[in-house]
Amino acid sequence: MGNEVSLICSDLIRFDTTNPGSGERHAAEHVAGLLAEAGVEPVVFESARHRTSVVARIPGDSPEALLIHGHLDVVPAEPADWRVHPFSGEIADGCVWGRGAVDMKGTLSMTLALVRDWARRGVRPRRDLVLAFLADEEASGEYGAHYAVRRHRELFDGCTEAIGESGGYSVEVRGTRIYPVAVGERGTAWMRLTARGVAGHGSRPPVDNAVAELCHALSRLASHRWPVRLTPGVAALITSLEEILGESIDRDRLEQEAERLGRAGTLFAAQIRNSANPTMLEAGYKVNVVPGTATAHVDGRFLPGHREEFLETVDRLLGPKVTREFVNLEDAPWAPLDSPFFERLRAAIVAEDPAARPVPYVMSGGTDAKAFAALGIRGYGFAPLMLTPDLDYFGMFHGVDERVPVEGLEFGVRVLDRLLTSPGA
Numbered sequence: 001m002g003n004e005v006s007l008i009c010s011d012l013i014r015f016d017t018t019n020p021g022s023g024e025r026h027a028a029e030h031v032a033g034l035l036a037e038a039g040v041e042p043v044v045f046e047s048a049r050h051r052t053s054v055v056a057r058i059p060g061d062s063p064e065a066l067l068i069h070g071h072l073d074v075v076p077a078e079p080a081d082w083r084v085h086p087f088s089g090e091i092a093d094g095c096v097w098g099r100g101a102v103d104m105k106g107t108l109s110m111t112l113a114l115v116r117d118w119a120r121r122g123v124r125p126r127r128d129l130v131l132a133f134l135a136d137e138e139a140s141g142e143y144g145a146h147y148a149v150r151r152h153r154e155l156f157d158g159c160t161e162a163i164g165e166s167g168g169y170s171v172e173v174r175g176t177r178i179y180p181v182a183v184g185e186r187g188t189a190w191m192r193l194t195a196r197g198v199a200g201h202g203s204r205p206p207v208d209n210a211v212a213e214l215c216h217a218l219s220r221l222a223s224h225r226w227p228v229r230l231t232p233g234v235a236a237l238i239t240s241l242e243e244i245l246g247e248s249i250d251r252d253r254l255e256q257e258a259e260r261l262g263r264a265g266t267l268f269a270a271q272i273r274n275s276a277n278p279t280m281l282e283a284g285y286k287v288n289v290v291p292g293t294a295t296a297h298v299d300g301r302f303l304p305g306h307r308e309e310f311l312e313t314v315d316r317l318l319g320p321k322v323t324r325e326f327v328n329l330e331d332a333p334w335a336p337l338d339s340p341f342f343e344r345l346r347a348a349i350v351a352e353d354p355a356a357r358p359v360p361y362v363m364s365g366g367t368d369a370k371a372f373a374a375l376g377i378r379g380y381g382f383a384p385l386m387l388t389p390d391l392d393y394f395g396m397f398h399g400v401d402e403r404v405p406v407e408g409l410e411f412g413v414r415v416l417d418r419l420l421t422s423p424g425a
């Protein structure tokens with residue numbers, strides 16, 4: 001099982017599933033084959049040509065089901081920037097290298113290796129498991145999780161909780177291994193902004209310049225200082241960090257405290273405010289022509305419970321001459337901290353790493369958990385990995401030289417095995 005997980009990860013990385021690109025079909029077919037070899041019947045479907053997902057159910061001792069979801073697609077990678085080719089899946093220096101090693105083909109490999117090991121040992125999970133290997137998470141999820149929820153809802157019958165990416169990994173702080181387990185994430189508001197004005201010759205005095213109006217609006221938006229909003233998940237994280245570090249964290253100076261605390265501070269630095277970052281601009285077609293329209297895209301993120309405050313602020317900053325439309329709008333999901341399932345997630349980590357200190361956590365970005373929340377499924381970020389202190393987990397997400405330790409993957413398989421087969425799971 002230990003050797004198999006790294007080999008599965010290496011094989012998956014070699015499928016170039018860059019999004020946008022040629023799609024996830026070949027990787028999905030490979031996953032379906034690995035499941036079928038383990039006696040698990042996969043359901044394979046496409047939302048568009050080569051936008052392929054795989055879902056399978058493993059019967060357990062309880063019909064109340066747990067969803068384990070992950071995505072097959074990856075973000076682009078420029079080979080010239082990497083020490084090894086990003087789609088080589090090379091195993092070197094104790095790590096599996098390549099795009100997706102962390103985000104998130106390594107996690108998919110842990111699930112697959114565990115299922116195949118169960119088949120060899122005749123192990124049955126404590127509750128029904130629904131395994132989802134999905135397309136398109138690195139975009140809007142429209143061709144993956146959202147399509148699956150709309151068109152194949154029956155595949156998720158009985159699922160009450162879910163585990164997915166961005167949680168359960170180790171962060172070493174002052175000799176202590178902290179494991180953030182995600183209980184929520186910020187909502188997504190990707191917006192297209194449009195300013196309309198009067199087209200004319202570039203040499204004449206401006207009448208109503210759309211480019212200038214849009215730039216002014218973007219400047220107001222980019223320079224806005226969003227107020228700190230301490231949500232329950234982040235508040236619980238800060239309290240846990242105080243207990244672990246043996247010191248108080250000033251809640252009136254959280255930004256400065258995050259910087260002071262280093263790696264521990266990165267766990268809440270981006271999760272105490274809403275944000276709106278301009279990311280794309282388009283206007284004009286000739287230097288001496290004032291265009292009639294100008295457009296921009298903004299990546300907006302809002303904290304759980306703060307969607308309306310976010311949108312009202314955005315509209316006020318944009319002003320009356322700039323309109324917005326959503327490219328993607330999804331609420332901020334959250335899951336309960338005081339649930340028995342959350343405690344089981346923590347216990348599974350500690351059972352494999354007695355020195356572990358699991359803490360609650362809220363993700364700054366987003367995952368497919370948003371799509372499944374629409375079905376009432378409570379999502380937790382739990383992709384367990386023990387990392388070496390020199391590896392920057394956040395830096396490897398969409399970064400260069402992405403890699404995952406082989407021993408970390410093997411640790412993750414053992415944690416999942418405990419979680420899914422122990423009494424009460």
